[in-house]
Amino acid sequence: MSLKSLTKPWQPMSYGFLDASAKRELRRKMLKSVAVPGCQMPYASREVPMARGWGTGGLQVSLTLLNPQLRVKVIDQGADDSVNAASIRRFLALVSGAPVTLDTLGADLIQSRHRIPEEIMREDQILVLQVPNPEPLRSVQPNMSIARQMHADADYGRMWLQLYEQIVRSGRVMQGAGYPSLVNGRHVMTPSPIPRWDVPKLNMAKHLTILSAGREKRIFAVPPYTRVKPLVFDDVPYRVEDHGGLTCSRSTAKGFFMNEIPQVDGSSTYEVSDSSYGVKTIQKRDGDAVQFGETWYNDGEMTQ
Amino acid sequence: MTRVMDAPRIVTTKPLVVVRNVDKNYGSVQALRQVSALVYPGEVLGIVGESGSGKSTLLRMMNLEETPDSGSYTLDLSDVSGNLFELDRFARRMLCATRIGIVYQNPHHGLLMRHSSSGNVAERLLVAGERSFATLRAKAKSALAASEFPLERLDAPPIELSGGMQQRVQLAKAIALEPALLLLDEPTTGLDVSVQALVLDTLKRLQQERQITMVIVSHDLGVIRTVADRVMVMRRGEVVEAGLVDQIFQDPQHAYTQQLVHAKL
Numbered sequence: 001m002s003l004k005s006l007t008k009p010w011q012p013m014s015y016g017f018l019d020a021s022a023k024r025e026l027r028r029k030m031l032k033s034v035a036v037p038g039c040q041m042p043y044a045s046r047e048v049p050m051a052r053g054w055g056t057g058g059l060q061v062s063l064t065l066l067n068p069q070l071r072v073k074v075i076d077q078g079a080d081d082s083v084n085a086a087s088i089r090r091f092l093a094l095v096s097g098a099p100v101t102l103d104t105l106g107a108d109l110i111q112s113r114h115r116i117p118e119e120i121m122r123e124d125q126i127l128v129l130q131v132p133n134p135e136p137l138r139s140v141q142p143n144m145s146i147a148r149q150m151h152a153d154a155d156y157g158r159m160w161l162q163l164y165e166q167i168v169r170s171g172r173v174m175q176g177a178g179y180p181s182l183v184n185g186r187h188v189m190t191p192s193p194i195p196r197w198d199v200p201k202l203n204m205a206k207h208l209t210i211l212s213a214g215r216e217k218r219i220f221a222v223p224p225y226t227r228v229k230p231l232v233f234d235d236v237p238y239r240v241e242d243h244g245g246l247t248c249s250r251s252t253a254k255g256f257f258m259n260e261i262p263q264v265d266g267s268s269t270y271e272v273s274d275s276s277y278g279v280k281t282i283q284k285r286d287g288d289a290v291q292f293g294e295t296w297y298n299d300g301e302m303t304q
Numbered sequence: 305m306t307r308v309m310d311a312p313r314i315v316t317t318k319p320l321v322v323v324r325n326v327d328k329n330y331g332s333v334q335a336l337r338q339v340s341a342l343v344y345p346g347e348v349l350g351i352v353g354e355s356g357s358g359k360s361t362l363l364r365m366m367n368l369e370e371t372p373d374s375g376s377y378t379l380d381l382s383d384v385s386g387n388l389f390e391l392d393r394f395a396r397r398m399l400c401a402t403r404i405g406i407v408y409q410n411p412h413h414g415l416l417m418r419h420s421s422s423g424n425v426a427e428r429l430l431v432a433g434e435r436s437f438a439t440l441r442a443k444a445k446s447a448l449a450a451s452e453f454p455l456e457r458l459d460a461p462p463i464e465l466s467g468g469m470q471q472r473v474q475l476a477k478a479i480a481l482e483p484a485l486l487l488l489d490e491p492t493t494g495l496d497v498s499v500q501a502l503v504l505d506t507l508k509r510l511q512q513e514r515q516i517t518m519v520i521v522s523h524d525l526g527v528i529r530t531v532a533d534r535v536m537v538m539r540r541g542e543v544v545e546a547g548l549v550d551q552i553f554q555d556p557q558h559a560y561t562q563q564l565v566h567a568k569l
Contacts, residue, residue, distance in 0.1 A: 100550040153397060155397070158427070161419065161423055161426065162432070164440060165419055168422065235438050
């Protein structure tokens with residue numbers, strides 16, 4: 001037996017870019033975060049060939065989970081075709097050999113920035129959300145040591161106070177994206193800056209959601225069939241964006257979360273934010289055979 | 305025929321607050337030496353002494369913000385037992401949030417200066433688990449009204465209010481949950497005399513109406529004389545004399561108390 005026979009052939013990088021110890025740590029932290037839903041787990045966020053704040057947390061989780069059989073989809077604010085989404089998708093395919101898709105139904109792993117697809121995800125799918133700021137208490141407690149104690153004590157009075165103040169000042173809750181939500185009745189998390197429209201999709205969802213912040217080095221998760229309740233007062237109901245009556249100007253899809261496109265005359269047109277769903281709607285209109293999944297919303301109303 | 309007169313009923317009252325043999329050192333500085341105190345339900349105990357005598361340290365211990373080197377602290381409440389200094393952080397926090405109210409000398413310590421005044425009061429109710437916006441609003445309004453805060457400024461942030469107003473917001477916050485014990489750390493220091501008198505009037509009225517047990521710390525003998533039933537005089541971390549207000553002010557026994565009282569007079 002020679003040393004050469006025991007040595008692996010040289011490779012420019014590990015499979016999936018991250019080295020084995022990094023992936024092992026990430027897997028352990030993912031398991032921990034699944035075991036304690038909504039609780040932030042620290043991890044040693046590695047360098048990836050992308051600037052921090054551009055989805056490095058989500059990317060590391062995706063790189064850890066990927067294998068050549070998993071089909072991957074990457075979306076950025078609902079769009080598959082943004083520069084960031086396209087770059088991450090190509091990178092994931094390059095370093096793992098995993099096939100890519102734009103269709104929510106065909107994906108096994110979906111990495112997303114700030115949106116959850118409109119079609120209901122299945123039990124066998126994983127959603128990875130990129131998180132810029134994982135700490136929901138940061139706005140009310142800048143000292144992170146105290147914030148951790150507050151999480152430990154489930155001391156979320158200040159979060160409620162923030163909502164109280166918004167109602168007093170503006171007559172309604174002004175929190176737009178990243179609405180603080182109570183996971184499994186214990187930990188308050190920020191569900192990443194998804195719109196309020198998307199928060200109810202996490203409640204008792206069939207799929208696993210992993211939220212990862214690369215810059216802040218925190219992972220947390222919402223396991224399948226876990227309660228996720230936005231913080232609301234008993235007498236002030238939770239309200240999603242009033243997009244139910246809007247129609248997509250390109251696909252004519254109606255009753256979904258829309259992007260507002262301001263026009264020169266001061267008016268606005270709207271396009272469905274989930275570009276994959278919009279494209280499928282157009283294809284169907286053109287007579288192509290397209291498969292649609294069930295959607296979380298129907299005419300602007302939650303179906304589940 | 306012999307008529308038996310109704311004998312007067314004698315009821316023994318247990319003290320609400322029992323502090324026993326508390327010692328506290330900060331490095332080589334002995335802040336408290338074998339300090340003991342009793343406070344009976346509905347009573348106002350005043351603690352006087354010069355700066356550095358340990359009165360505020362004792363008050364912070366009663367609010368469970370600090371732990372002494374030795375000694376015990378008990379509250380005679382149905383749901384609280386044992387030495388409170390042995391409670392863990394969470395139990396301390398919940399006890400202070402629901403059963404003990406405090407008004408600090410510096411409103412910046414007790415208030416969120418950029419939140420609304422009603423929000424400051426509501427925060428205490430939120431910690432106790434209240435989750436109805438309408439109820440929060442009503443209770444905050446009621447507490448602020450009780451502390452004679454002008455309700456037209458209900459949602460003004462304390463940073464925009466005068467010192468006297470800020471103390472009223474602190475007071476409203478402290479009484480919002482009808483605490484078993486209200487601690488006041490120099491509540492009128494830094495206020496002008498007329499505002500001082502108004503705050504003291506509010507305190508006296510609240511005490512009479514609600515029979516709140518209070519411990520008030522002040523270096524101002526006039527304040528203590530106005531609101532307290534009993535007085536404890538502290539010097540260099542020790543209790544040098546304790547007794548009823550009239551007894552202490554009219555017939556002080558300890559040389560330091562005599563010096564204090566005569567200096568005032």
